[in-house]
Amino acid sequence: MPLDRPSPKAARGPRLHRLGPLPWIAPAVLLILFVVLWPVYEMIRTSFLRISTSGFVRGSAGLDKYRKLLDEPDLGHVLLATVVWTCAVVGLTMLIALGLAQLFGQRFPGRRFTRWALIAPWAASVLMTAIGFKWMLNRTAGVLNTAMTDLGLVDGPEDWLGDPATAWPWMIFVAVFVSLPFTTYTLLAGLQTIPDEVYEAARMDGASTLQSYLRITLPLLRPAFLVGVVINLINVFNSFPVIWGMTQGGPDSATSTTTVFMYQLKSTDIGESAAMSVVNFALVVLLVLVFLKVSRWNKEEG
Numbered sequence: 001m002p003l004d005r006p007s008p009k010a011a012r013g014p015r016l017h018r019l020g021p022l023p024w025i026a027p028a029v030l031l032i033l034f035v036v037l038w039p040v041y042e043m044i045r046t047s048f049l050r051i052s053t054s055g056f057v058r059g060s061a062g063l064d065k066y067r068k069l070l071d072e073p074d075l076g077h078v079l080l081a082t083v084v085w086t087c088a089v090v091g092l093t094m095l096i097a098l099g100l101a102q103l104f105g106q107r108f109p110g111r112r113f114t115r116w117a118l119i120a121p122w123a124a125s126v127l128m129t130a131i132g133f134k135w136m137l138n139r140t141a142g143v144l145n146t147a148m149t150d151l152g153l154v155d156g157p158e159d160w161l162g163d164p165a166t167a168w169p170w171m172i173f174v175a176v177f178v179s180l181p182f183t184t185y186t187l188l189a190g191l192q193t194i195p196d197e198v199y200e201a202a203r204m205d206g207a208s209t210l211q212s213y214l215r216i217t218l219p220l221l222r223p224a225f226l227v228g229v230v231i232n233l234i235n236v237f238n239s240f241p242v243i244w245g246m247t248q249g250g251p252d253s254a255t256s257t258t259t260v261f262m263y264q265l266k267s268t269d270i271g272e273s274a275a276m277s278v279v280n281f282a283l284v285v286l287l288v289l290v291f292l293k294v295s296r297w298n299k300e301e302g
Contacts, residue, residue: 040281046274053270065271069279074253074261081168082237082257086287088172089236093179094229100180101187122181130245133174137161137246161247164254171255175242179235183228190224191217226295230288237284258283 050061069075104115121129136143137160145157161167194217202212240259243249249256249264256264258280265273 043274043277043281047271047278049271049274051270053268055270061271065269065275068269068272069265069275074256078253078256078258078261081255082283085168085172085175085239085257086233086237089175089179089239090229090232092172092176093183093232093236094225096176097180097183097187097228098225100184101191104184104188105191118181118184120181121178125241126178127241127245129178130174130242133170134161134246137170162251164251167247167255171242171246174246175236175239178242179232183232186224186228186231187221190221193224194220226292229291229295233288233291234284237287238280 047065048061048063050058050064052058100118104111104118135141137145139145139157139159139162142157142160144160145154148154149157158166160170198216198220199212202216207215237257238259239257240263243255243257243260244263247255249260253261253264258276262273262276262280265276
């Protein structure tokens with residue numbers, strides 16, 4: 001009597017089962033390989049090449065591009081400016097967004113309209129927003145100079161973006177302005193996941209409003225807060241449109257961060273620019289890892 005053989009369809013079933021979730025995540029893995037890892041590989045490879053400004057490879061450069069980068073007189077200032085820029089923008093964004101999220105979590109007339117209005121900086125192009133503020137701060141035709149001169153607040157037009165001392169605060173303001181919508185909605189979503197019963201139980205136990213905020217709201221908001229900080233760290237550290245749209249990193253490199261400085265180097269030495277890209281990539285990864293380590297993101301609250 002012939003033995004029953006499993007059908008081809010039944011035979012393929014166990015094989016697919018052994019692959020687990022791989023068939024489902026394979027498209028995402030391929031996309032990551034193509035969009036993220038391949039550019040990183042090309043970036044690192046380019047940093048070891050001698051490339052002309054017209055784009056022709058002239059041979060291997062070894063570590064010469066990294067040595068040249070370390071000899072750049074503006075590198076130390078740019079690194080310090082990047083750290084200050086990132087900390088200032090992320091810190092102010094998280095602080096203001098926390099207040100806005102708590103405000104929008106309350107019921108008040110016009111709440112829906114104000115929530116919609118907050119989306120406007122997020123919906124608009126960041127570069128377009130930066131250029132709009134640049135024209136507003138223009139020395140000769142800017143609205144701000146015109147208004148302040150008419151009101152007698154200044155004796156004459158100020159070159160707000162020509163002086164690093166005034167350009168940096170304005171760029172930080174614009175960066176916070178465009179970062180608030182995402183961060184506010186992230187924290188608002190976190191606030192809305194906190195059950196009202198928890199607050200009612202705390203009130204019954206005699207907890208004050210401040211005690212409820214410190215012992216309930218902030219600890220339960222921690223996951224959303226960490227998401228907002230990490231996303232903002234990456235975005236702000238790599239921010240290009242705000243600075244380039246307002247000052248192009250000038251004068252010279254006085255208002256440059258590492259990302260803008262990398263782009264400035266491209267016009268003179270592509271290999272050195274690639275070396276700066278590698279350093280920039282390593283710095284942002286290190287920054288995020290240090291923050292996650294310090295914040296103990298994977299530790300449960302006691």
